[in-house]
Structures are given as structure tokens and as C-alpha cells.
Amino acid sequence: MARTHHRRTVLTALxxxxxxxxxxxxxxxxxxxxxxxxxxxxxxxxxxLGFAQVGAxxxxxxxxxxxxxxxxxxxxxxxxxxxxxxxxQENQIQAIRSYIAQGVDVIAFSPVVESGWDAVLxxxxxxxxxxxxxxxxxxxxxxxxxxxxxxxxxxxxxxRVGEWVSENLGTKPINVVxxxxxxxxAPAIDRKKGFEEAIAGNSNIKVIDSQTGxxxxxxxxxxxxxxxxxxxxxxxxxxxxxxxxxxxxxxIEAAGLTPGKDIKIVSIDGVKDGMQALAxxxxxxxxxxxxLLGPDLADMAKKVVAGEAVDKRxxxxxxxxxxxxxxxxLPDRKY
Ligand code: GYE
Numbered sequence: 001m002a003r004t005h006h007r008r009t010v011l012t013a014l015x016x017x018x019x020x021x022x023x024x025x026x027x028x029x030x031x032x033x034x035x036x037x038x039x040x041x042x043x044x045x046x047x048x049l050g051f052a053q054v055g056a057x058x059x060x061x062x063x064x065x066x067x068x069x070x071x072x073x074x075x076x077x078x079x080x081x082x083x084x085x086x087x088x089q090e091n092q093i094q095a096i097r098s099y100i101a102q103g104v105d106v107i108a109f110s111p112v113v114e115s116g117w118d119a120v121l122x123x124x125x126x127x128x129x130x131x132x133x134x135x136x137x138x139x140x141x142x143x144x145x146x147x148x149x150x151x152x153x154x155x156x157x158x159x160r161v162g163e164w165v166s167e168n169l170g171t172k173p174i175n176v177v178x179x180x181x182x183x184x185x186a187p188a189i190d191r192k193k194g195f196e197e198a199i200a201g202n203s204n205i206k207v208i209d210s211q212t213g214x215x216x217x218x219x220x221x222x223x224x225x226x227x228x229x230x231x232x233x234x235x236x237x238x239x240x241x242x243x244x245x246x247x248x249x250x251x252i253e254a255a256g257l258t259p260g261k262d263i264k265i266v267s268i269d270g271v272k273d274g275m276q277a278l279a280x281x282x283x284x285x286x287x288x289x290x291x292l293l294g295p296d297l298a299d300m301a302k303k304v305v306a307g308e309a310v311d312k313r314x315x316x317x318x319x320x321x322x323x324x325x326x327x328x329x330l331p332d333r334k335y
Pocket of ligand 1: 057058059060061135136187215240241242243268269289
């Protein structure tokens, strides 16, 4: 209630500013970055938000992009500028620089990797353009380089997978192979860490190989083919996301083995195809990672542009599913 009231106040302030801006200059939208006083925006009441997306590497990413496009809308007071970095950090940096040059009101992005952001974030700060991180974290020395980080706790996700494996499969000796996400990305680093922490105390579990499959189905399949050639004793695959797990299923089946029986698969995300494979018995357990970050981002962007104090970290809630839970959840699954 308090929040609704406050938002109305902000909108009133924006309309007043818009009228003044119209009266003062006939040249239309100024394109000036927000951040002065509580008005924000480019003077027309609309918040221009530049979003630099990672790419389109997975079902998770597709759902995440859809959520952003569904909520950062004209009707909701935004002008969205969207770019796809095709999983390359240099593309993402270029997109952010172009948003700075255009004088957007706020920049949001999901960093491909954790490191190497200081310079471009410094440039945004100098231009007084606030930055919101969604989904993935950055590793920067100065926390004031971003306003807030909205996303899941990836260490916790890895831990939950590890605990399930330890309790349900690690009751006898098992060999595990790991399909890691994009090298240097927050989810790959953190999920590996959480998983290893959770299995550390169980001497039955041995991780015999671990390689990146870059979060894609195609690379997950290729890496799994290599694992199958190198080892004839794989019991479990831990895939950092569903798509790589689905690629692994293809490789396992092509090798004449049965996923879910000969080799068990556990993964993270909970996208439709992953949940279907879980319900079909090909995957054994999935810890969810919620991709629907659009609404939280919209809220946060409005607050940040209005100069309000915000939480530095918003942790999204994630569920977990075994095969029975997946069957029950599938009919209502939105992504
Ligand atoms: O798990 C994976 C995607 O950053 C949480 O990126 C995200 C991960 C997600 O490619 O499917």
C-alpha cells in the first residue's frame, strides 16, 4: 500500500516535470540521463531502459528475455532498448557504451562473465546513469558501480543438487561427471562451488571429469560424447543447466544407453523441456532457477530513476522438483 501511494507521488512529479519540459523546450525528448532530483526520466515521464542481454543460449534465457519484454513496456512507462551479446563480453560492453552515449535513464544487464566490468561501469557512473544487474553477478572492487543485483543464489542451487545426489544416489560409490556453464560466469562458478561443498563429506561420490558446455544443448551434447568415450563408468551427470542436460540425454541415447537408468542426470533451471524430461524419467532431479525477473526489474528501475534508496541484493525464490513433482507442475508451467 505504501509503495502504491509512493509510486503515485512519483508519477505526479513526473507529469509536472513533463509539462515544464514541454513548455521550456520545443525540441522533444532531451535524452538526458536521469538522476537529478526525484523526477528521473528524460523529461517526458517515460523511463528509457537499455538492457544488455547475454544471448539466446538456453530455454532459461528465452524465458528471461520474454519476461523483460513483457514488463518493460510502454504501458508500464518504459522505452526498452534491447541488445543480444551472443554470449560475448565485448559485445555486451559495446552495447552498454552505446546506451551511455544515447543517454538512457537506466542500464540493466546480465553479465556474461563476472570479471572485467570496472571500466565500463565507471563510465556509466560518470554519466550519472544507474546500473541494475539482473540474473548474474559482477566481480568489482567498488560496489557503488551498480545500484542493485536481482537474481537467484547460485551457490545455494548447486548445494541443493549436491545434497539430493548425496542423499539419494550417494548411498553407494558413484562416479559423477559435470557439465559446467560458461567459464567465468557467476552461475558456473557458484553452482560448482555449492555442489562440491554439499558432496564433500560423502566419500562415495567421486567427480571424475568436469568441462564447460557453455550452457547450450549442442555443446552439452558434444562434451558428453567426449565423456562417454573417455569413461565407461559414469553413473551421474550434473549439468549446470537443463539445456546441457538435454544435450547429454541425446549423447547417452546415441551411445545406446538409457538416461535415468544407466546414467542419471541432475540439473538446474526447470524450463519446460527439462521438466518434461524429468516427468519422463530421463532426468532425476531439477533445482529451479526462476527466469521471470522482469517485474522485479521494472520496480527496481522506477525506484532507482526516482532516486529512492533500494536493496543492494534481491534474491529470487527457487523451487526444486523430483519426477513426481514435475508431473504435477508441468500443466501450469509458464516457461
Ligand atoms: O541457468 C542458464 C542460462 O544465468 C541463471 O544462464 C542463468 C543461466 C541459466 O544460460 O540456462
